[in-house]
Amino acid sequence: MIVDLMVHDFDFARWLGGEVQRIFARRSRNDQGMAEYAQAILRFKSGAIGLIEGGWAYPAGVFRTGFDLSGSDGLIEWNSDQPGPVHVLRASEAEDTGAVGLPISGITEDPYTIEICHAYDAIRTENPFDVTAQDALQSLRIALAARESINTNQPAIL
Amino acid sequence: MRIGILGFDHLHAEIYRENLRNIPDAEVVGFSHEKPEEGAGLNWYRRHSELLAANLNGAIICCETDRHRELVEAAADAGCQILCEKPIETNLADAKGMLDACTKQGVHFMTAFPMRFASSVTSLRAMVQRGDFGKIMGINGVNHSEIPTGHRKWFGDRTLAGGGAVMDHTVHLVDLFRWIFDVEISEVYAEVNSLLVAPQVNVETAGLMLLTFADGLHASIDCSWSRPTFYPRWGHLKMEVVGEKGAAVMDSFAEHLTLYSRGAPRNPSWVGFSSDPNQAMIEEFVASIRENREPEVTWQDGYKALEVALAAYESEKLRRPVRIGSNDRQWS
Numbered sequence: 001m002i003v004d005l006m007v008h009d010f011d012f013a014r015w016l017g018g019e020v021q022r023i024f025a026r027r028s029r030n031d032q033g034m035a036e037y038a039q040a041i042l043r044f045k046s047g048a049i050g051l052i053e054g055g056w057a058y059p060a061g062v063f064r065t066g067f068d069l070s071g072s073d074g075l076i077e078w079n080s081d082q083p084g085p086v087h088v089l090r091a092s093e094a095e096d097t098g099a100v101g102l103p104i105s106g107i108t109e110d111p112y113t114i115e116i117c118h119a120y121d122a123i124r125t126e127n128p129f130d131v132t133a134q135d136a137l138q139s140l141r142i143a144l145a146a147r148e149s150i151n152t153n154q155p156a157i158l
Numbered sequence: 159m160r161i162g163i164l165g166f167d168h169l170h171a172e173i174y175r176e177n178l179r180n181i182p183d184a185e186v187v188g189f190s191h192e193k194p195e196e197g198a199g200l201n202w203y204r205r206h207s208e209l210l211a212a213n214l215n216g217a218i219i220c221c222e223t224d225r226h227r228e229l230v231e232a233a234a235d236a237g238c239q240i241l242c243e244k245p246i247e248t249n250l251a252d253a254k255g256m257l258d259a260c261t262k263q264g265v266h267f268m269t270a271f272p273m274r275f276a277s278s279v280t281s282l283r284a285m286v287q288r289g290d291f292g293k294i295m296g297i298n299g300v301n302h303s304e305i306p307t308g309h310r311k312w313f314g315d316r317t318l319a320g321g322g323a324v325m326d327h328t329v330h331l332v333d334l335f336r337w338i339f340d341v342e343i344s345e346v347y348a349e350v351n352s353l354l355v356a357p358q359v360n361v362e363t364a365g366l367m368l369l370t371f372a373d374g375l376h377a378s379i380d381c382s383w384s385r386p387t388f389y390p391r392w393g394h395l396k397m398e399v400v401g402e403k404g405a406a407v408m409d410s411f412a413e414h415l416t417l418y419s420r421g422a423p424r425n426p427s428w429v430g431f432s433s434d435p436n437q438a439m440i441e442e443f444v445a446s447i448r449e450n451r452e453p454e455v456t457w458q459d460g461y462k463a464l465e466v467a468l469a470a471y472e473s474e475k476l477r478r479p480v481r482i483g484s485n486d487r488q489w490s
Contacts, residue, residue, distance in 0.1 A: 024347050024479075026368050026376040028295045030402045037295035037400055039378045041349050041366045049349045051366045051378055057295045057400045068302075070364075070384035072354055081407070154478055155347070 001036040002027070002150075003143045006054040010042075010146075011139035013052060016069065017044040019138070024155040025146040030057075040146045043155075159184045159447050162209045163200070164229045165221025166191040168243045169309050170270070170436070174218055175200060177440035184444050187212050210236040216447050218270075219243055222318040223325075227252040227259075230267070234259040241268045241443045241453075245329045245467060246460035248320025253464055257457050268443050268453035269460030271333045273395060275438035278410040282397065283338040291401025294339070297377035299331035303393030305383040307359060314359035322361025324350055324470050327381035329463035330395065333455075335369070335377055336462060343462075345370040347479040348470035354384055367470055370479075390416070391428040410435075 002025075014020060025040035037055030044050065058064070066079025085106040122129050145156035161178055163171055166189050175197070178186045188201030190209040203209035210217070210232055217233035219226055219242040226247050233240050240260065246269055247253040260267045273279055285291065306326065307314040319325055332343060346369055350362040364382035371377065385393045397408045414428040439455075446453035465482055473480040 022477075024349070024368060026370065028374075028376055030293055030295065035295060035402050037376075039296060039298070039368055039376060041347070041368055041378075043349050047351050047353055049351055049364060049366050051298075051380055053296065053298055053378060055295060055400060057402065058405055059403075062405075068384075070354065070382065070386075073386075075384065075386050075389070 001054065001056050002038055002146050003140070005056065006038065006040070006052060006146070007139050007143045009052045009054055010142040011135060013042060013050050014138055014142065017042070017046065017048050017050060019045045020142050020158050021045045022155045022157045023142060023145045023149055025149040027150045038146070038150070040149070042142070159215045159444050160187050160213060161185065161216045161218065161444070162187045162212065162214045163189040163218045163220055164206050164209065164233060165219060165225070166193070166196045167222050167310060167312060168220040169306060170243065171220040173436050174220070174440055177434070177437045180437060181441060181444050183448070187214060206232055210238065214238050216241065216443065222312045223320050224248045224318050227255050230256040231259040234263040234265050237263060237265060239266050239447045241270055242460065243270050244460060245320060245325055245464045246457070247464065250461070250465065250468065253461050257461070260457065266446060266452055267457040268446065269455050269457065270439065271330065271455050271459060272435040272439040273330055273334055273410065274337055274455060275442065276410050276435040277433055278408050279334060279338070282399065282406055282408050285406060286338050286399065287340070290404060291399055291406065292403030294375055294399060294401045296400045297335065297375065298398040299335065299377060300380045300394070300396040301327035301330050302380065302382055302385050303327065304385045304387050304389060305354070305359070305363060308387055311358065314361055316361050319361065321467065321471060322359070323363050323381050323383040324348065324365040325467050326383070328365070328367065328379055328467040328470060331379050331381065332463040332466045333459055334397065335371070336459070339371065339375065341371045341373050341375065343369050343466050343482055344372045345479050345481050346466055346469040346473050348473040350470070350474050354382070365470065369466070388424070390424055390426050
């Protein structure tokens with residue numbers, strides 16, 4: 001979960017806050033080992049701090065994400081609980097299957113489509129990718145450091 | 159019930175004054191403070207001793223945190239039941255001294271933790287205690303606010319307040335964790351910084367913590383003064399509980415109107431309409447005096463919360479998790 005799911009948040013955090021100096025993390029699993037939940041505190045080289053929480057623990061079909069970014073001159077709050085431009089109300093029929101729910105957004109361009117188009121254009125025009133191999137490596141390093149911290153119960157230094 | 163307010167340094171003193179006025183058998187005798195103008199409409203006493211000589215049943219301690227012991231001891235000697243602002247003191251030795259004074263005089267000590275009385279918190283607690291979420295996987299507690307020094311400067315003074323955002327907010331969330339999950343905190347890891355700096359502040363303005371409970375459960379705390387002064391409200395208190403069988407997301411001040419008003423101090427302002435937890439807390443304090451019994455929130459609750467806040471500073475200094483209540487360390 002930490003390397004599969006939370007790695008996205010580590011990448012996002014590093015994209016916003018720069019390189020990470022150290023990380024402290026804790027994790028819980030249920031008795032069957034299927035559900036997993038973790039929290040990690042990052043200390044950035046800039047001195048900024050960040051909390052990342054993630055898990056495969058919500059009821060089937062629930063997907064939530066959000067962020068809270070505060071700085072000396074301002075603040076951004078956002079989370080995916082906020083309603084989109086279309087709110088659909090309908091009578092329930094048979095039990096819904098447990099597919100992962102994705103928010104209905106007012107953004108017309110699907111981010112997966114943007115990503116594929118960007119990769120295709122970069123290859124076609126021989127320009128560099130916006131997301132580099134270095135980005136992938138650094139976010140993986142943070143995720144692995146989180147696992148190390150969980151195992152040692154000490155902060156892991158990057 | 160004759161109640162006096164000792165010190166008017168804390169922001170909450172004005173709220174308590176209003177709360178007391180809503181209780182028919184409570185009489186606000188007055189307040190003692192250096193500045194007579196701050197009590198607006200209350201009888202002013204130049205000295206705490208003069209107010210304490212006015213035959214009080216209860217005293218609310220609202221001075222700077224590092225003077226709590228001095229006023230608690232004076233109030234206990236006068237035979238008053240005590241409601242003390244949080245954090246109860248700046249260090250454990252003075253916190254213990256306050257308990258000794260109350261025990262000696264046979265008076266009760268209530269810690270001002272109003273969020274226990276919020277309906278969002280009591281309903282979340284009922285769900286947890288019924289086992290609605292199955293095995294709990296993780297908890298996140300958030301208490302963000304603006305930097306309080308714009309209203310009261312001493313909140314930014316390490317000596318007077320004992321610390322900054324960590325001292326100010328951690329104690330609320332720790333108390334809620336202990337009460338909702340009925341377990342003590344055993345280990346604390348913290349990262350703090352002062353990047354969100356206002357002038358004249360020598361304390362931390364942001365803090366993140368990971369706690370381990372005695373039963374192995376993990377909880378995070380974000381206790382930062384990270385809402386700007388132009389935010390539509392003072393801040394918020396939120397909690398998320400993630401369990402094997404379900405999750406709950408609590409935002410205690412979610413119910414609000416958005417007010418746009420010419421000349422308002424905040425524009426727009428979020429005006430809450432949930433029941434006021436401060437009112438319920440003050441009613442419990444007055445009821446505990448009326449019924450001559452221990453209040454629902456005790457000295458022990460205030461002490462345990464202070465212990466965790468102080469451990470957070472220790473963890474920041476040592477850069478490792480710190481165990482609570484271990485004998486090899488003295489934070490006082």
